[in-house]
Amino acid sequence: MPQSEQQPSFGELLASTERTAVHLELRDVYGDNPRFAAWRDGHRTDWDDRASWWHSFHEQIAQAVRRGVAIRRARVVSEPVSEYIRWEHYATRSNVEAGEAVRWLPRRRASDLLLPPNDYWVFDDRLVRVHHFAGDGSHVVDELSSDPELAKQFSSAFESVWERGTPHDEYAV
Template identity: 55%
Template sequence: MSQSLNSFADLLKSARRSAVHLELRDVYSVDNEDEGFRAWKSGHRLDPDDRASWWRPWLDLVQEVTANGVSVKRARIISEPASEYIRYEHSFTFTNVAGGEEVRWLPRRSASDLLLPGNDFWLFDGRVVQFNIFDGDGRWVHTDQSDDPAVAQLCAAAFDAVWERAVPHEAYTIDE
């Protein structure tokens, strides 16, 4: 089971200033990535010059939102050495950047003194938090939403602390 892109799209499109996403896991098991992950493990890499081969609905959505002036940022806290899944994810993150996202990476050892939530989240305009709940194998289970100002403030502070320390995608390398 996965979250409907349409319901998430509506939430993202409702943002007026910002949408920030904090990812905390080293492994995600996302059904629509299975084929790409298998191909990557077999040596296939996306060609940045062949945009038609990798452009997808998510990138259309991000491009639409950022064209309306919304800042979309994603920060990933990862273990080093990186898991196979994170190496795969890093290999195609240039597509997120092409769509309009700003993406940064923070080695987990550099986050030890930060207070972080227990789950990945999206924070929209600093007001609405959507927590993404995954099982132990990285499969999405459900989302929890909160518009409690205290929860939003805690998530904003956590994201800002990570963002300040994290390395921009263009400068962060992972050995494959």
């Protein structure tokens, strides 16, 4: 998959999206980060204090949704879920508040699906941003591809997960 030297940021990719953006997540752990560490230590988000949790990412999502872009995220997870996934489920309220539709699919229900090995975004069924992670869950690099066949395969894989997934507000961890 060709990687461009200077890739556009996620915000730039989303700003140029006209119809759809889908995101498939396949890992049970994404490395440590300060928000996860705080949650693990007992901190809980004050959802009424939007300024404390609303970040530029959420604003980018909300702006795209206001423009009419449908944004969906699907997560394939092991059960019982990891501590990280419990935190992600808790924190997903911010994604939903921004306008994303989110579904969860237990890994045991995905065994017969042919899924790419990496997390990714597909923008307007034409542009793919593949995320590569190290074994410890830390982010390594992203690759961008406009290969129509790859976009078709990744879009199809996402739809197969989406069809089986449980909506966020119905999925209990």
